[in-house]
Amino acid sequence: MNTRTSYSESAPMPVKVHRRAPGMRDLARRSLKRHWQLYLLIILPVAYFIIFKYIPMFNAVLAFKDYNVIEGIWGSPWVGTKYFELFFENPAFATLIKNTLIISFYSLAVGFPIPILLALALNEVRSRRFKKTVQMITYAPYFISTVVMVSMLMLFLSPRLGIINLIGNALGFDSVNFLGDTGMFRTIYVFSDVWQSMGYSAVIYLAALAGVDPSLYEAAKVDGASRFQKILNVDIPGIMPAAVIILILSVGNIMALGFEKMYLMQNPLNLPVSEIIATYVYKVGLLNANYSFATAVGLFNSVINLVLLIVVNSIAKRVSTTSLW
Amino acid sequence: MSAIKGDGVSQSAAFRRGIRESRSDRIFLGLTYLILTVVLIIALYPLVYILSSSISSPAAVASGRVWLWPVEISFDGYRAVFQNDQVLMGYANSLFYAVFGTLISVSLTIMIAYPLSKKTFFGRGPLMIFITFTMLFSGGLIPTYLVVKELGMIDTRWALLIPNAIWVWQVIIARTFFQSSIPDELSEAAEIDGCSDMRFITSVIIPLSKPIIAVLSLMYAVGQWNAYFDALIYLKTQSLYPLQLILRSVLILGNGSSVDAADMIKQQQLAELMKYSLIVVASLPVLIIYPFVQRYFVQGMLIGSVKG
Known part of the structure; x- marks a missing residue:
């Protein structure tokens, strides 16, 4: 029976009734009858x-x-709104927002352009083997877990045995407790992130570059464009749509700075710059069991995030043709 | 600057040989290679250093004599790792979570992604919005925790398998794959032949979707293997801990070795060395399969990025 339904629609009706286009309810009923197994499947x-x-x-x-x-x-x-007021009046409020925003913007300012530059550079390389090697090695750190990543930072930056300090000592510098230094903390956080994710993030741009129409390169060549001009006028416009999407996502998530790495990197010395909203919610909520207060802080964060995403997306819609929705 | 050297060459000849590069272009290319080589070294060095340290002697590591290649090769670190019951238990637990978590996640993902890919499936638009909205907004840590608690999952293995079972991104990837590589005619033909949706999934979709199932499985498995947050908030019993949580206590909190006073210096040296070996042992499963599966990861990312 149900195999026929899709065909009978186009067949002329013998009865002289002017049927309107099938309404929503008809469509739903027909789909339910035809795909009842799929409806069962999505229940879970x-x-x-x-x-x-x-x-x-x-x-x-x-x-x-x-x-x-x-x-x-x-x-x-x-x-x-008791708990919201409590949060806004809390001296921690300004610090949390400030720390979250500074690290986010720092990450964005460094972490957004570097993968683009890496992809553009790789795209210039003519030796396939060299290109593959660089791609594979820079992509590998992405698979290292956060715990291992932070442990590596601690080993490398240890004041006593860390290789960085040993090199520094050899050059005549005193040992520095990098992870306890509030001035260095953000830089360490951001650049270790870049180390871990640049190869991964570059993949999307490399794909965009591979999709650029080859005739554009030919035309650029004929017009006598230098390599640099070719990058500026062919490559960059080619990756623009991908870059805009990634920028929207990053700006939209500026308040959603992740918990995992920050929490592991925290120590009492760097806490003034490393306490962010996510780690604060965890400590207040789960460690101190102050559920309502932590929920208020988390909700405040989620709402700001949603608003940001909507605003950034609508700006992107206006100034360019690419947007998330 | 941009003028082509060898203007005398006729257009067609230039095309045959490719237009010769100018001096500044060659310098530019040389610089590009130089920068990429530096990037390569920066990416590779920490990995080599960890590996070299892990197979050096405890004394060499503790005195900072390793800087690139192993010094006084020894496998004491690995011996210590494999004699550590905590680590072995964490390893076994992580394998369990990775295998069963992936099984559950991949099944659920396909169960929702396939219907979403069918044009004749009424309600797929709203359903898609229903799912993607969860990427934009979330109730937050505490409200989610309370749900898991309400379900009695706290401090059980379920807490690591179920609450984060479906990643929306993976659903989008799978749906895009089904839409783009399984022609509508195929399911229509099957339908005419009286093949039910279920039968079609098991005997046509699954066999045709091996690449996407591989992508989903790998991403979920790596995610499970590397995660620690859910274990941190939901688990209390040590015997349920995944490897990452054990690593945290050994590597970051420094609760590793039981120090024997008589042999303290040696023990401390060994504890330091063990950190390196532990990092290698924990990352090895993922890094070993990585070169073979890199292709699939890239494919997965690209499929997902095509707007569907």
Whole structure:
């Protein structure tokens, strides 16, 4: 039966009734009948999204309540914006926002252009083997776990045995406790990130470059363009759409600075510059069990993030043809 | 600057031989090679250093004599790693989480991605929005934690397998693959022959999707292997800890060796060396398969980046 439905639509109707285009409900009913097995299939994944993504969103009302274990989230009494006010008046507030923003922008300023430059440079290379080697080696650190990455930093930068300090000592410098130095911390965080992800991030640009119309290069050659001019006028426009998308995503996520690496890199000495919103939420919420307050801080962060993403995307829509949605 | 050297060459001849490069272009290219070589060294050096240290003697590592190649080759570090019960247990746990986590994740991802790829599947637009919205907004750490707690998953293995089972990005990759490489005619023909959707998935889609299943599996497996955050917040019992959490306590918090007073210096040296060996042992599974699977990773990224 259901195999025919898609064909009978186009067949002329014998009855003289002017049927309108099938309405939503018809379509739904037909699809349900035809694909009932697929609807069964999505039940589990949809349940996953409801339980682990959407229920937490509703649970975030906790930010406006005084959490009480016995009453549960919905039974706990409302307290309005008490916890938000508490957060805004907290002396930690300004520091958290400042630390989060500075490291994010620093990461963006360094981490956005470097993969582009790497891809442009690799694109100039004519030896396939050299290109493949560089690509493979720069991509490899991406697969190192955060824990190992931070351990490596600690080993390399150790004041006593770290290779960096040993080289420094040999050159006559005193040992520096890099990870405890508030002035160095951000640079270490950002550049170790670049080390780990530049090869990975360059892949998308290399693909964009591979997709550039070869006739453009021919034309540039005939017009006598130098290599540098070719990069400026052919390569860069070629990777522009990819770059815009990645920039939107990065700017939109500026407040969503990750927990994992920062938390591991923290020590009492660098805390004034390394405490960010994500690590603060973890400490206040899970370690001190101050659920409502931590939820308020987290919610504040999520909302700002969403707004940022929408704003950046609409700006991108206006100034260029590329946008996320 | 940009003038082509050898203007006398006629256009067609220039095309045959390729237009000769100017001096400044050759310098530019030379600089590019130089910079890439420096980048290559910067990327490679830390990896070589860790590997070399891990097979040097405890004394050489502790006195900082290793800087590039191994000094006084010894495998004491590895011996210490493989005699450490905590590490072995973490290793076994991580294997468990990687295997079963990947199995669950890949199945769930395909279950949602395939219907989303079908044009005749009513409601796929709203469903897609329903899923991608979770990339833009989340309830946050505590509300999620409370759900996991409510489900009784805290301090069980489930906590590492279920709460982060589906990555939206992977769903998008899989859906794009199904859309672009499985022609509509195929499923229509199967439908006319009376093949149900389920049967079509098991006997046509799965066999045709081996590359994408490989990509999904590898990405989920590497993700599981390298993750520590969920274990940190959801697990309390040491015997459930994945390797990364053990690494954290040994490498970062320094809770590694039980120091025997009589042999303290030697023990300390060994503890220092063990860090290097441990890093190698923990990263090896991923780095060994990496050269073979790099192609798939790149493919996966590219499939996902095509706007569907």
